[in-house]
Amino acid sequence: MTDAQPLTVRARMLPVQRLIVEDPDPDRFEQRLQATLAQAPALFNRAPVALDLTALVDNLSGDLLTHLLERCWRHPVIVFALAGPKESLGIWCDEFQLAWMDSRDRVTKPKSSQASPALDTQVITQPVRSGQQIYARGAHLLIMNQVSAGAEVIADGNIHVFGALRGRAMAGVQGLDSAEIVCQEMDADLVAIAGTYRVRDDMPEHSQGAARVYLRDEQLLIDHY
Amino acid sequence: MAKIVVITSGKGGVGKTTSSAAISMGLALRGHKTVVIDFDIGLRNLDIIMNCERRVVFDFVNVIQGDATLNQALIKDKRCDNLHILPASQTRDKEALTKEGVKKILDDLAEQFEYIICDSPAGIEQGAQMALYYADEAVVVTNPEVSSVRDSDRILGILQSKSHRAENGQPPVREHLLVTRFDPTRVARGDMLNIEDIEDILAIPLLGVIPESQSVLNASNKGMPVVLDEKSDAGQAYLDTVARFLGEDKPHRFLEAQRRGFLKRVFGG
Numbered sequence: 391m392t393d394a395q396p397l398t399v400r401a402r403m404l405p406v407q408r409l410i411v412e413d414p415d416p417d418r419f420e421q422r423l424q425a426t427l428a429q430a431p432a433l434f435n436r437a438p439v440a441l442d443l444t445a446l447v448d449n450l451s452g453d454l455l456t457h458l459l460e461r462c463w464r465h466p467v468i469v470f471a472l473a474g475p476k477e478s479l480g481i482w483c484d485e486f487q488l489a490w491m492d493s494r495d496r497v498t499k500p501k502s503s504q505a506s507p508a509l510d511t512q513v514i515t516q517p518v519r520s521g522q523q524i525y526a527r528g529a530h531l532l533i534m535n536q537v538s539a540g541a542e543v544i545a546d547g548n549i550h551v552f553g554a555l556r557g558r559a560m561a562g563v564q565g566l567d568s569a570e571i572v573c574q575e576m577d578a579d580l581v582a583i584a585g586t587y588r589v590r591d592d593m594p595e596h597s598q599g600a601a602r603v604y605l606r607d608e609q610l611l612i613d614h615y
Numbered sequence: 616m617a618k619i620v621v622i623t624s625g626k627g628g629v630g631k632t633t634s635s636a637a638i639s640m641g642l643a644l645r646g647h648k649t650v651v652i653d654f655d656i657g658l659r660n661l662d663i664i665m666n667c668e669r670r671v672v673f674d675f676v677n678v679i680q681g682d683a684t685l686n687q688a689l690i691k692d693k694r695c696d697n698l699h700i701l702p703a704s705q706t707r708d709k710e711a712l713t714k715e716g717v718k719k720i721l722d723d724l725a726e727q728f729e730y731i732i733c734d735s736p737a738g739i740e741q742g743a744q745m746a747l748y749y750a751d752e753a754v755v756v757t758n759p760e761v762s763s764v765r766d767s768d769r770i771l772g773i774l775q776s777k778s779h780r781a782e783n784g785q786p787p788v789r790e791h792l793l794v795t796r797f798d799p800t801r802v803a804r805g806d807m808l809n810i811e812d813i814e815d816i817l818a819i820p821l822l823g824v825i826p827e828s829q830s831v832l833n834a835s836n837k838g839m840p841v842v843l844d845e846k847s848d849a850g851q852a853y854l855d856t857v858a859r860f861l862g863e864d865k866p867h868r869f870l871e872a873q874r875r876g877f878l879k880r881v882f883g884g
Binding site for chain 2: 516517518519520521522535536538539540541554556
């Protein structure tokens with residue numbers, strides 16, 4: 391055993407809930423808080439939360455902040471930070487010994503309703519043989535030949551196979567859930583769109599011929615033509 | 616210009632060496648100066664099928680490493696002057712082959728021969744890749760069963776992507792399909808894939824269909840390429856295959872189950 395260190399620092403990412411306060415009235419705030427906590431008691435039990443005061447920075451006072459914090463202390467959440475513009479909140483953070491947090495969302499999730507970004511097209515004219523893998527990065531994939539069993543064709547956009555699809559096809563692999571797979575002859579080992587997949591065993595029997603594979607409500611659907 | 620032809624399959628035991636022996640002998644019988652190279656270093660079989668295993672002094676690896684000249688290692692077939700064999704080494708492994716070494720030998724052989732037949736080892740590793748690397752044409756040997764067809768598909772992919780022609784943007788390797796151990800009775804029963812299915816999956820032109828035949832095993836045991844047994848159906852099918860390879864138009868035979876005559880049924884046959 392090594393000697394115990396007086397202090398060691400370990401970093402860890404913590405999920406933090408931000409409580410966004412837009413109404414300065416403490417009673418209505420507490421009502422709303424209580425209702426929220428009732429919906430997910432386990433999530434908020436001793437959970438570190440930040441009060442997002444972006445909407446209130448202009449008329450923030452020591453009294454108001456004291457009220458809000460007192461209301462929070464009656465409940466199992468633990469307020470450890472204020473979130474919002476740093477310039478305005480800095481003094482209050484110092485006074486109440488709270489941390490400060492950025493209130494902007496760093497990761498913006500692409501919405502599914504968003505128009506699909508303009509993608510390139512990659513064209514393959516030769517058969518894609520067993521063991522070969524083709525990835526059309528940032529592109530649609532157009533295959534003018536067959537895809538053998540054991541081959542893998544992957545695209546960020548759509549996949550069109552003008553021949554038999556016997557291998558695996560994965561479209562929209564970067565999360566584009568409006569991507570589709572279309573082929574002349576459906577005999578695939580596996581099809582996937584934006585991570586939702588179906589293997590051969592889960593596809594309907596005797597489902598040969600041209601087909602279109604697409605995603606609706608997180609269900610992978612296969613239409614035959 | 617000599618033509619380099621690889622006989623390959625991916626899967627083992629489908630008849631690569633038998634086909635290499637039969638096709639090279641067939642080409643030699645048709646008057647073409649032919650050499651057949653055994654690329655299966657460490658597991659050499661071709662010399663047994665060609666009945667020259669007792670005449671091997673130097674081998675492929677000796678020539679690559681400069682221990683012997685090419686002409687010292689080449690063995691002339693006793694039955695046909697046009698045919699030579701370059702045997703594999705039994706004591707080395709496939710890492711002894713290098714691209715440069717193989718190229719040197721193929722270049723030297725190209726000066727003397729019209730056809731250079733490369734008998735590939737099974738698998739898709741170094742040995743098999745060396746055998747197909749410099750090929751101009753490929754005969755892909757397949758049995759009518761799913762795993763064999765799948766492996767052939769894999770080797771076709773390697774021909775398309777990892778051959779010298781593919782890497783240097785030259786016209787692609789010409790591919791031919793050779794179905795061996797074809798048993799029409801079992802195909803009719805649905806136990807085996809039929810020719811249309813195989814052609815559909817592999818999508819390359821059919822060069823020949825060799826029926827499953829007792830004569831193949833007999834011929835290998837006797838050290839005689841099966842084309843020399845002209846009475847056997849397999850021998851005839853290989854001769855047809857060679858004729859088609861040389862550009863002749865021959866109908867495919869032995870695709871239907873033979874109806875056994877009354878006498879044959881009574882006395883066996």
